[in-house]
Amino acid sequence: MRTRILTAVIAFLVFLPFLIFADTPALPVAMAICGLVSTFEMIRCVGLHKNLALSLPLYLAAVAAPFALRFWGIEKTLPAALAVVLVLLLYILAVTTFSRGRVNVNASATALMTTLYIIAGFSSMVFLHDFHEGGRYLYLLTFIGAWVPDTFAYFTGVLFGKHKLIPDVSPKKTVEGAIGGAVFCVLAFVGFALLYNNLWLAEGSTALPIWLMAIVGLVTAVVSMVGDLTMSLIKRHYGIKDYGKILPGHGGFLDRFDSVIAVGVILAVFLGATIM
Numbered sequence: 001m002r003t004r005i006l007t008a009v010i011a012f013l014v015f016l017p018f019l020i021f022a023d024t025p026a027l028p029v030a031m032a033i034c035g036l037v038s039t040f041e042m043i044r045c046v047g048l049h050k051n052l053a054l055s056l057p058l059y060l061a062a063v064a065a066p067f068a069l070r071f072w073g074i075e076k077t078l079p080a081a082l083a084v085v086l087v088l089l090l091y092i093l094a095v096t097t098f099s100r101g102r103v104n105v106n107a108s109a110t111a112l113m114t115t116l117y118i119i120a121g122f123s124s125m126v127f128l129h130d131f132h133e134g135g136r137y138l139y140l141l142t143f144i145g146a147w148v149p150d151t152f153a154y155f156t157g158v159l160f161g162k163h164k165l166i167p168d169v170s171p172k173k174t175v176e177g178a179i180g181g182a183v184f185c186v187l188a189f190v191g192f193a194l195l196y197n198n199l200w201l202a203e204g205s206t207a208l209p210i211w212l213m214a215i216v217g218l219v220t221a222v223v224s225m226v227g228d229l230t231m232s233l234i235k236r237h238y239g240i241k242d243y244g245k246i247l248p249g250h251g252g253f254l255d256r257f258d259s260v261i262a263v264g265v266i267l268a269v270f271l272g273a274t275i276m
Contacts, residue, residue: 011247011256022136028066028126035062035122038253038261039115041243045234046107054095054108057088058115065123074131085116114234118254121261124268132271133205137196141189142267145220146259148188149181150228156180170232173225182221189217216270220263227262231255 018030039062043049061084068077089112096108128139157177165173193213201207231254235243244252 006249019140022129022139025067025070027129028070031066031122031125032063034253034257035066035119037244037246038062038118038122038257041252041254042114042118042234043111045238045240045243046104046111047238048103048107048111051095051099051103054092054103054111057091058111061088062115062119062122065119066126069123069126070130074127088112088116110234117265118261120268121257121264124264127268128264128271134196134200134208137200138271141192141220142260142264144188144192145185145217145263145267146224146227146257149185149221149224150259151181152184153177153181153225156184166229169229169236173229178225181225182218185221185224186214186217189213189220216267220266223262223266224259227259230262231258 015030018026021027036059039058040049040055043055043058048054065077065081068080072080092108092112096103096105125139125142128142129135132138153173154177157172157174157180160176160180161174163175164171165175165178190210190213193208193210197207231243235241242251243254246252247256250256
């Protein structure tokens with residue numbers, strides 16, 4: 001536990017400047033790095049990291065996506081992203097087909113599906129920051145919505161947990177922990193809305209409805225847990241404990257950012273539905 005906490009503090013201090021200077025290229029740089037490392041971890045998990053013909057295009061997409069959102073804008077990036085996804089789909093199928101059995105179909109399909117999801121998750125933070133009048137604050141909900149339920153689910157589970165949630169996927173998670181995490185996530189989102197409306201709201205901007213933020217907090221807590229459990233399921237399917245060792249006490253980037261990716265995707269969808 002001491003190693004885990006120390007790593008979390010150091011990682012936060014390293015990550016903090018990227019958040020403070022999010023208006024500069026620092027944010028897409030950070031998301032590109034996270035996306036690249038996480039994509040590598042996933043491709044290594046499925047056993048295809050040595051196949052550069054398959055992996056390199058996915059690495060390039062992970063790096064390019066956050067910069068495309070920042071410097072091209074959403075109007076140009078979305079059509080381009082759809083085209084890239086379709087081309088990647090055809091390309092990965094072709095590489096798998098002509099590998100003559102050296103590339104497992106299930107592994108290549110998992111690699112494509114999960115890495116596109118990973119890229120979308122990290123890119124969504126640039127989208128949340130850049131394409132809303134209050135984006136310089138709202139994108140922080142991605143981290144709040146991922147780490148608040150995770151943290152309080154752990155402590156609630158330790159104190160009150162009796163019923164296992166999905167023991168085959170994550171033996172330590174409990175129903176009581178999940179409920180506690182959801183409750184504190186709702187409270188965190190409501191508290192964020194109160195701060196935003198009273199301290200950060202620009203003149204003429206729209207306030208965040210408290211009732212809506214409570215609902216979004218609840219949905220986000222569920223999505224956060226699903227994101228965590230999904231990545232745990234993939235790990236167990238491929239017989240690994242952690243996606244990496246880069247973060248002592250946590251594992252790899254995917255072990256730490258699994259919920260962030262899921263929350264980023266759902267908040268980006270929610271924001272996109274409200275502004276488009």
